[in-house]
Amino acid sequence: MKIKHKAEQRHVLTLVVDNEAGILAKIAGLFTARGYNIDSLTVSEITEDHTTSRITIVTHGPPAVIDQIHAQLDRLVPVHKVIDLTEEGPYVERELALVKVAGKGEHRVEALRLADVFRARPVDTTTGSFIFELTGTPDKIDSFVALMSELGLVETARTGVVGMTRGAKGV
Template identity: 80%
Template sequence: MKITAQAAERHVLAITVDNEAGILAKIAGLFTARGYNIDSLTVADISTDHAVSRITIVTNGPPAVIDQIHAQLERLVPVHKVVDLTEAGPHVERELALVKVAGTGEKRVEALRLADIFRAKPVDTTTESFIFEITGAPEKIDSFVGLMRELGLVEVGRTGIVGMMRGAEGA
């Protein structure tokens, strides 16, 4: 009998947790201890009384590994809910980045032209540089950063991915 390895798939997990000290370390430790990689991680307080947070994690793995991650996360006491947005259906993903580009002359003009095409907004400018704010799908940001490399990219800061299910229901 031939055993074939399952292909790794990208998954976006939305985890609702009690907002308590150490929960992020517990979740990150769960991934680390089992050799799972976290590609992106964001955390936001989502309740008016600051008691609940939402953690969004992007990870890769074959379906069996993703199922195991999901089950282990649900066993953690401060975890209320784990939703695999990738499996649950249509969802929206966005990321924010700040991109610093230095240049003069034609490179400066081209950086502004490309920023306009990508709907990146200059949030800081000097005579030698710009800092652009760009939001969108990770692929859009990757493309913008790739083009800015040729025009004098200095620095990039990215927030990580956040995601939500489409429609009226919450994750």
């Protein structure tokens, strides 16, 4: 695991882009060419006519690097808007996870009890395993996964962070 310098901060960036072939490669290439890391990346169409997408990127770095990332993303032609949710003000962020846990007896009962506490919903059940669906902050999901690792965690799949500013204002 890379140790982050004290001045590095986590930032959630939202981009509104044209939904065209190669845009994700351009953005990933920008990060790669400059040695920046992407901690989380999600993409989805946001218009009915499928012409516009929203990309959410979680990255980290000192303020000067974050400013440089923002400026370079803003210069890409198919990018309409770049918003740093971390700087914009109050925002909501969520991530979806599927967590598979195998176990019998008390481990099975405890997994169900903890899932209830975390509001994780069983979406698949067999006599020897569960797949739980959990939505929340990355910290909440990390905590749930850590607890399930003691009860028979088999695997996890996570979507990555999505976020938006609070209030009536949109992108």
